Amino acid sequence: MTASSETAGTNIEPFWALDPDVTYLNHGSFGATPRPVLERQQSLRDELEREPIDFLSRSRERRIDEARKALADFVGASASGLAFVPNATTGVNSVLRSLRFEAGDELVVTDHAYNACRNALDFVAERWGATVSVAPLPFPLASPDEIVDAVAGALTARTRLAMIDHVTSPTALVLPLPELVSAIAGRGVEVLVDGAHAPGMVELDLDELATLGMTYYAGNCHKWLCAPKGAGFLWVAPGRQPAIRPTVISHGANRDTSLRSRFHLEFDWTGTTDFTPWLCVPTAIEAVGGRVEGGWAALRLRNHELALAARDLLTATLGIATPPCPDEMVGSMAALPLADAGGVVANGPDTLSQQLRDQFGLEVPVMPWRSPRLRLLRVSAQLYNTRADFERLADALRALSVTGANSVR
Ligand SMILES: Cc1ncc(COP(=O)(O)O)c(C=O)c1O
Incomplete structure (x- = not known):
């Protein structure tokens, strides 16, 4: 199943240049530059x-x-x-x-x-x-x-x-x-x-x-x-x-x-x-701050609240008992520890990230953490994201039977 333009990317056009058919949950890696810029x-x-x-x-x-x-x-x-x-x-x-x-x-x-x-x-x-x-x-x-x-x-x-x-x-x-x-x-x-x-x-x-x-x-x-x-x-x-x-x-x-x-x-x-x-x-x-009434302070708050909502949804989906950090340490991204990944190859492309992209149209980074077998899934919340994007991710994780880790110490 690939996320269709009816469900993905509702906030994207005409301001953002991103592909509306992709649910883009990785603003953090390289940002995204809007059309006016x-x-x-x-x-x-x-x-x-x-x-x-x-x-x-x-x-x-x-x-x-x-x-x-x-x-x-x-x-x-x-x-x-x-x-x-x-x-x-x-x-x-x-x-x-x-x-x-x-x-x-x-x-x-x-x-x-x-x-x-x-x-x-x-x-x-x-x-x-x-x-x-x-x-x-x-x-x-x-x-x-x-x-x-x-x-x-x-x-x-x-x-x-x-x-x-x-x-x-x-x-x-x-x-x-x-x-x-x-x-x-x-x-x-x-x-x-x-x-x-x-x-x-x-x-x-x-x-x-x-x-x-x-x-x-x-x-x-x-x-x-x-x-x-x-x-x-x-x-x-x-x-x-x-x-x-x-x-x-x-x-x-x-x-x-x-x-x-x-x-x-x-x-x-x-x-x-x-x-x-x-x-x-x-x-x-000017252009990005101008998208939200209240400017940059309101934009940061909006993204922070969406990141917290996404984190809560994903901790529940992955079966993680306690959020990994206090709310005050969340900006507009959240990282969730995944359960031991078994035979993951160090430095190889992450298979879960690739599956999410290929099968569900979701762009989400999954990174090795302290050992190739332990991984973190990170989501970003930017103006073009809505709660529905993270619900699509939660559905996909359930479909792939992905579970989280309650401790990675
Ligand atoms: C914490 C941190 N430092 C440095 C960088 C490097 O950024 P750049 O490749 O734009 O120099 C990144 C990129 O994601 C980062 O997350």
Whole structure:
């Protein structure tokens, strides 16, 4: 059975470009860009191709500054510490690869970290002879305090930096960031936040986090902000901006700094590229926020409530006794542990995810968790989703006799 357009995708057209025949429950992985934002991008590309020199040379800084200001207002930061990057991975790499460590230094990360960013941390640690110390976070868990205790417990006198997710990818937990930043920075340790999922999902006030001691924050605009792919950002605390360089060194390294900071000169140009995704961020903020009366705050609440409803429906369907985390740690995604998957092959395509797509027209990620045999099913709730989408998923899981796990410890 494939979900038909009569039942799937009722909220999709004409705003979203998604296939209305697919029940898309994976906004979290790569976001989805609405048509008005894509149209804006096309018109910017038309401008670029009509007058490349004007677009890429004369008006570039003004255009980037305007887009940066809109993003800065949205994430609660001053524009001076904010740089566009293509994605969160690039932002995280820029920070880690700029820093200098000594042999024996410790870099703390959690076992819920995103693999790509963890790889960057491992790479840098190896280069300097530093050690990566992994704080195991509980899941399921009853209180955000358990997270703070786990991370604080991994800090030692040798810890130089902690890389912390704002919203974890496999487990979809909104971590207690102010408490974590305070606990880490209070020990004199730099905090790099991987906020790939946060902009558009949770309210951001980077300046407030900066007062608690946050050093760096990398985020994506293509996920929950729904900007085109290629739009991400890096925020760096004022005192650390001179030390943080882009992953690609270009003209900005020796340009005159009388009018612009070295930080902006370097990050705003890393070679010729299509930077229209950055310039579409103001349109995405306006167009997506404008879909809901009450703007972004109402949109975030709507998606949060739908994610909670989806989680409750799925815990009941899968036979999971207690939700895996407190409601306050749910943003607009929820992850559910599945029972032991038997003969799953490590790194192979997940068979359940493929079955849901092929037989039911449902796009849902199923990820290995701590061992290839244990898996998490993650759902996302975005404006184009309704409760009916999750009911279709629940029906499909029942039809496939999938059951959940009450503990994955
Ligand atoms: C927590 C986290 N960090 C980083 C990333 C990487 O994002 P990107 O591939 O856009 O750099 C993701 C992507 O899903 C993520 O979930």
